[in-house]
Amino acid sequence: MFTDRLRTLQRLKQTVLCVGLDPDPARLPRPLRRESNPATAIRTFLKQIIDATRHVACAYKFNLAFFEALGRDGWSVLEATLQHIPDDALTIADGKRGDIGSSARFYARAVFELLPFDACTVSPYMGRDAVAPFLAYKERATFVLTRTSNPSAPDFQDRRCDNEPLYLAVARTAARWHQELPGTVGLVVGATDPYALAAVHLACPGLPLLIPGVGAQGGAIAPILQVARRSPVLVNSSRQILYASNRDDFAEAAARAAETLRNQLKEACPS
Amino acid sequence: MFTDRLRTLQRLKQTVLCVGLDPDPARLPRPLRRESNPATAIRTFLKQIIDATRHVACAYKFNLAFFEALGRDGWSVLEATLQHIPDDALTIADGKRGDIGSSARFYARAVFELLPFDACTVSPYMGRDAVAPFLAYKERATFVLTRTSNPSAPDFQDRRCDNEPLYLAVARTAARWHQELPGTVGLVVGATDPYALAAVHLACPGLPLLIPGVGAQGGAIAPILQVARRSPVLVNSSRQILYASNRDDFAEAAARAAETLRNQLKEACPS
Secondary structure (H helix, E strand, C coil): CHHHHHHHHHHHHCCCEEEEECCCHHHCCHHHHCCCCHHHHHHHHHHHHHHHHCCCCCEEEEEHHHHHCCHHHHHHHHHHHHHHCCCCCEEEEEEEECCCHHHHHHHHHHHHHHCCCCEEEECCCCCHHHHHHHHCCCCCEEEEEEECCCCCCHHHHCCEECCEEHHHHHHHHHHHHHHHCCCCEEEEECCCCHHHHHHHHHHCCCCCEEECCEHHHCECCHHHHHHCCCCCEEEEECHHHHCCCCCCCHHHHHHHHHHHHHHHCHHHCCC | CHHHHHHHHHHHHCCCEEEEECCCHHHCCHHHHCCCCHHHHHHHHHHHHHHHHCCCCCEEEEEHHHHHCCHHHHHHHHHHHHHHCCCCCEEEEEEEECCCHHHHHHHHHHHHHHCCCCEEEECCCCCHHHHHHHHCCCCCEEEEEEECCCCCCHHHHCCEECCEEHHHHHHHHHHHHHHHCCCCEEEEECCCCHHHHHHHHHHCCCCCEEECCEHHHCECCHHHHHHCCCCCEEEEECHHHHCCCCCCCHHHHHHHHHHHHHHHCHHHCCC
16 A cells, blocks of 8 residues: 555655656756757756655655656656656656546556556546546555645635635545545645645544645745644655756755755654 | 637638547557557547548547557657648647646646647646646637536535635636636536536636537537527537447548537537
């Protein structure tokens, strides 16, 4: 089961850090920008980032947007990067897909069969049948967007539905799916709104939380440490690590940024 | 502007039919299943479907899930199929993407720059900044999921938020984006719930509607004809056309299915 593997790795490596891979060709370190093919440059970049952070990462989150934007080379860069992930780290396909059941099956097949990701993210807007094909993979985990970390998250997620914000209705519904298919469901909840983080955690204690929004997006660490007492957490940082330096020392700088965050989060590790 | 081009084509060809391309390798016509490479079989299949339906289609909707599930061949099949679309039909990338602004920019780049789609679909769950990067392409259209056609659509879309269903809150919000950036925003609303179709139309008269759910999903035609009096509509059918026959006559059967639906919808055309 995904959560068991996650907890074992977190205990072993003493880290809850997930390194987010959002490779933007325009933000690559200067030495790599000399490479004429952006796909090759990104491949090299990500390998070096992975090598530099593997000792402090329990997971890597691949942001599919950035691979899709590489066009015909995207798939092979994704495949090669995925193969480069060490055995003692889990992988998350962050695509936020959501479509009717007959289409969702194909999205699930892409991330769980063609590419052997351990987990993925999905959007809840279309309801249960858009998520169910992912949950059919019992050894994988599907993280449902609940309260996201972007500035416009309140537009719909904070609307009051039946006396609670929509994001809590989503969290409670996902928790019911989790009861039916234990171990397959997690929630995405941003660190940028500590109130929402606490509310989701209190409504669904024990559900694994994928927490973006620390670092570049400004989320705080302390509330995460409290939540981690009862729920498995995966704390993601992307840009703060990837783009810690744009010079020759980018890998060392990424390692330092990852180590710092990992140490700040050490209390969140299972003992 | 997308809507102007759409109305011109619809007037010229007297059709509001959008043919949905959801190529499932397991459902290909028998003669094509002999081909050992599924990507080649799908390429051939889609070309023949397009040739057979182009006289009655004003648009083609590419369901990205099915191309993604082709793995490394997916992109080239997508590209080749897109190139095969005739000049007198528009193209829609149906990917239902939705991510924070910095990621959404890359999804938008993939469908509007690398692949020159005329329109796409997006999920509203993450709010305005997840949609804005798509709206920056002023000659393209972005269709926001509002009330979808799948059985689980009510799970969240029908929840009452501030005294109206969430899908109407989404529709009204998208209509405001449309006021700021005229011509760039449309709504996805399924034919399967005629009440929701009417409610969205009444709340946002004049906004282009992409309407799935007729055919295999059972949506009715009559409410669409009423809506079409004030709003541009694009009525999508996928499986009913693609899989009209699984024998040698699949292209002729697809043509007949498309012609029948086009004729049922004729009253919806601009004059």
